[in-house]
Amino acid sequence: xxxxxxxxxxxxxxxxxxxxxxxxxxxxxxxxxxxxxxxxxxxxxxxxxxxxxxxxxxxxxxxxxxxxxxxxxxxxxxxxxxxxxxxxxxxxxxxxxxxxxxxxxxxxxxxxxxxxx
Numbered sequence: 001x002x003x004x005x006x007x008x009x010x011x012x013x014x015x016x017x018x019x020x021x022x023x024x025x026x027x028x029x030x031x032x033x034x035x036x037x038x039x040x041x042x043x044x045x046x047x048x049x050x051x052x053x054x055x056x057x058x059x060x061x062x063x064x065x066x067x068x069x070x071x072x073x074x075x076x077x078x079x080x081x082x083x084x085x086x087x088x089x090x091x092x093x094x095x096x097x098x099x100x101x102x103x104x105x106x107x108x109x110x111x112x113x114x115x116x117x
Contacts, residue, residue, distance in 0.1 A: 066100040
């Protein structure tokens with residue numbers, strides 16, 4: 001009999017949602033829920049020297065963490081793309097951020113909690 005721990009470890013619990021971005025020629029992007037550890041690492045990387053969230057970095061970082069190519073499941077963006085993402089039109093970026101934020105389970109409370117880890 002498999003232990004409860006092993007059953008939990010084996011379960012694929014990372015949600016995937018397809019998002020079509022009309023403003024980018026109807027491109028479809030798969031947004032994937034990150035692991036809890038990856039989420040916390042991104043929160044830490046998008047905070048300033050005082051531990052306060054840098055909202056521009058946070059927006060781009062969360063999108064980059066979740067956005068994957070539907071053809072192979074690989075990440076589309078890296079940290080090097082944060083400025084490029086923040087330079088795009090607000091509409092499609094906001095669409096992707098809203099989905100990514102939900103998939104990450106992020107509200108202001110989780111961002112604040114990440115500052116103390």
